[in-house]
Amino acid sequence: MADRYLNFTGTAPGRFLTRRLGLPQPSALRRWSKEHPTLKGELLALRAGDEASALPDLASVLKRTNLQLAPESARPTAVVLDATGIRDTPSLALVHAELHPVVRSVAENGRVVVLGAPVSASDHHQAAAQQALEGFVRSLGKELGGGRTATLVRTRSAVGAESTLRFLLSPGSAYVSGQVIEVGEAEPAACDGDRPLSGRTALVTGAARGIGEAVAGVLAREGARVVVLDVPSAQADLVRVADRLGGTALPLDITADDAGERIASALAPGGVDILVHNAGITRDRRLANMPAERWDPVLDVNLTSVLRTTDALLTSGTLNRGGSVVATASIAGIAGNAGQTNYAASKAGIIGLVRGLAPGAFAEYGVRVNAVAPGFIETKMTAAVPLFIREAGRRMNSLGQGGLPVDVAETTAWLCSPASTAVNGQVIRVCGQSLLGS
Numbered sequence: 001m002a003d004r005y006l007n008f009t010g011t012a013p014g015r016f017l018t019r020r021l022g023l024p025q026p027s028a029l030r031r032w033s034k035e036h037p038t039l040k041g042e043l044l045a046l047r048a049g050d051e052a053s054a055l056p057d058l059a060s061v062l063k064r065t066n067l068q069l070a071p072e073s074a075r076p077t078a079v080v081l082d083a084t085g086i087r088d089t090p091s092l093a094l095v096h097a098e099l100h101p102v103v104r105s106v107a108e109n110g111r112v113v114v115l116g117a118p119v120s121a122s123d124h125h126q127a128a129a130q131q132a133l134e135g136f137v138r139s140l141g142k143e144l145g146g147g148r149t150a151t152l153v154r155t156r157s158a159v160g161a162e163s164t165l166r167f168l169l170s171p172g173s174a175y176v177s178g179q180v181i182e183v184g185e186a187e188p189a190a191c192d193g194d195r196p197l198s199g200r201t202a203l204v205t206g207a208a209r210g211i212g213e214a215v216a217g218v219l220a221r222e223g224a225r226v227v228v229l230d231v232p233s234a235q236a237d238l239v240r241v242a243d244r245l246g247g248t249a250l251p252l253d254i255t256a257d258d259a260g261e262r263i264a265s266a267l268a269p270g271g272v273d274i275l276v277h278n279a280g281i282t283r284d285r286r287l288a289n290m291p292a293e294r295w296d297p298v299l300d301v302n303l304t305s306v307l308r309t310t311d312a313l314l315t316s317g318t319l320n321r322g323g324s325v326v327a328t329a330s331i332a333g334i335a336g337n338a339g340q341t342n343y344a345a346s347k348a349g350i351i352g353l354v355r356g357l358a359p360g361a362f363a364e365y366g367v368r369v370n371a372v373a374p375g376f377i378e379t380k381m382t383a384a385v386p387l388f389i390r391e392a393g394r395r396m397n398s399l400g401q402g403g404l405p406v407d408v409a410e411t412t413a414w415l416c417s418p419a420s421t422a423v424n425g426q427v428i429r430v431c432g433q434s435l436l437g438s
Contacts, residue, residue, distance in 0.1 A: 003378070003394060006401050026400030027147035029174040030109040032410060039171060041077030041107060043067035048094035053085020055115060058158040065169050076102070078111040078169050083133060084156070086116070087126045095136065103140070109147040112140060113168050115161070116154045118182065130154070134180050141178035141433045142398045149177035149399075149433075157185040160422035163414065172410030175403040178433030181426060189322060189418035195223030196417045203227045203263065203272045205254055206279030208234035210379045211328070213241050214405035215276055218413045220245040224274060227267065229254065254279050254305045260312025271320045274416045275313060277306045277327040280346075282381070284339045295342045302346035307353060314365050321366035324416045327354060328408075329373040329427060335436040347373070351427050358425030368424040370415045375431025378402045397432035 008014040009025050018025050030039070045062055047054055058080075063069050067078055079102060083095055099112070106112060116133045120126040133152055141150035151168050155161040161183045167173055192198045202219045206212040207228035216226045226247035230238045235251040242249035250266050252259060280302045283294035306327055313319045332340050333347025350371055358369040376382060376393035382402065385393065394402040408430045414420060415428070 003401060005391070005394075024395050024400040025145075026395075027108055027145075029147050029399065029401070030171050031174050031404070031406060032171045036171065038066035039077055039109075039111070039169060041067060041110075042070040042073040042075070043078045043080065043169070044070060044073045044076040044102060046079065046081045046098040046102075047085075048081060048083040048098050049085030049091065055082050055084050055155075055158045058082055058115070061158045061162045061165060064162065065166055067169060073105075075105055075107050076110065077107050078113065079103075079106060080113045080115065080165070080169075082115045084115055084117040086129045086133065087123070089125070089129050089132065092129055092132055092136075095133070099140075103144070106144070106148055109174070110149075111169055111173070112137075112144065112148065112150040113165065114150070114152050115158075116152055117156065118154050137180070138178045138433070144398075147174070147399060149173065151177065152180045153183055154180065155183040155185075155422075157183070157422065160185050160188065163188055163417055163419035164423060166419075167411075167414040172414065174410075175399065175407035175430055175432050176411060176428065177398055179429055181423070181428065184422040184424060186422040186424075188421050191418040192223065196419055197274070197413070198223030200273040200418075201225045201227065201267070201270060202274035202276065202416070203229060203250075203267065204276040204278055205229045207241060208237040209241075210381070211374065211377060211405045211408050212276075212278040214409040215278060215412050216241060216245055216247065218406065218409035219274065219276075219416065220247065222413050222417075224416075227272070229263070230279070254309065255300050257308075259305065260309040260316070263309060264313060264316045264318040267318055271318045272313070273320050273323040275310065275319060275323070275325045276412060276416070277310070277325070277350075279305070280328060282340070282343050284343065286339050287341045290342065298342040299346050299349075302343065303349040303353075306350065310353075310357070314361060314367065319365065319367050322418065322421075323367045324420075325357075325361070325367060325369045326412050326415050327369075327371045329354075329371045331373050331375045331429060331431050331434050331436060334373060334429070335434075354427060355425055362424050368415075368421070370423060370425065371427045372408055372411050372415070373427055373429045373431065374403065374408050375429065375434040376402045377408060377430075378404055396436065397434045399432035401432065403430060403432055 137152040202224040208230035329350040330347040
């Protein structure tokens with residue numbers, strides 16, 4: 001369903017009226033297209049601290065983005081501030097000193113990325129200062145407006161963070177703001193810059209429509225051979241998606257006890273490099289009115305099947321080393337939602353799965369595990385939500401609008417890229433910086 005308010009505020013009368021009434025004025029977001037696959041313009045690189053505290057190799061990494069690195073810019077498309085050297089609270093003044101003069105000049109749909117260091121467990125002064133950056137960036141994201149975003153990346157390695165920086169400085173991150181991303185020091189794997197998933201096989205569950213279909217489409221665009229899975233009753237739509245993408249349809253009930261074994265058999269002999277758990281259902285009702293018949297299916301589809309099939313594909317060796325698992329959580333699992341105790345429990349469980357499995361899976365199987373947590377995304381499901389609730393969902397975020405399935409898909413593709421080897425155990429909220437839970 002079209003966002004008529006967003007379209008109206010894009011007109012001259014709409015801008016005038018909403019400004020006079022003090023109403024939200026969301027800007028149309030600049031997303032990926034064949035004609036405009038990258039952001040264009042100048043990138044302003046700043047540093048809070050002296051030369052000795054600078055992140056090694058950052059300048060060379062930024063030069064490999066699609067933005068022009070400029071020592072000064074009157075209207076930068078992006079600003080990247082290296083604050084990894086901030087080690088005490090007085091030095092936070094340097095962050096203010098660098099960003100205060102330029103933040104108004106960032107172009108519409110621009111990006112502000114702050115690079116911080118991992119929080120120290122042994123230096124409470126450094127921990128306080130670096131944690132302060134989180135509150136700073138989250139607040140800045142709510143101030144910028146105009147489709148601009150702000151993100152904090154904690155890293156010790158500019159090279160390890162290159163894939164993350166390229167994503168954040170691209171149209172693919174249009175609906176990701178106010179987030180904190182922890183990046184390790186693992187060396188990125190070599191891959192085709194234009195089609196980083198070439199030669200890889202991706203399995204996407206719940207792919208007959210909506211977010212799953214969009215994820216499969218972006219993974220295919222990035223070079224992957226896609227296998228799309230959904231329930232047998234959705235076979236017609238599933239085959240349509242597979243045919244459009246040159247992939248393979250796999251009609252299967254993901255909750256079946258032998259689903260993992262059947263998937264492994266269907267993927268033989270080459271296995272799978274990317275596993276995207278997107279299948280999910282809702283059965284909303286307040287807990288006092290929720291019978292077990294509405295509780296059990298949601299937990300079974302959204303969480304238990306994810307655990308069961310992931311375990312099966314890992315232990316059978318079907319998930320190839322160097323591969324990636326991305327599971328779909330939700331901001332409901334972070335902030336909760338009235339009438340969704342079952343759904344929120346299942347999505348919070350996904351977050352627990354990621355945090356618990358990621359270190360061991362990477363160490364034992366060489367597989368990374370991350371999650372995306374969508375906010376209000378424009379789908380057929382949200383189109384059926386009552387008008388006033390739908391409008392509240394759209395406006396209650398820093399960007400003042402709902403996201404699109406492709407926003408979740410772009411984030412998933414970044415997490416799946418071999419170049420993102422250093423990104424593991426992360427839960428990335430694709431919610432426009434929802435005012436709830438982020």
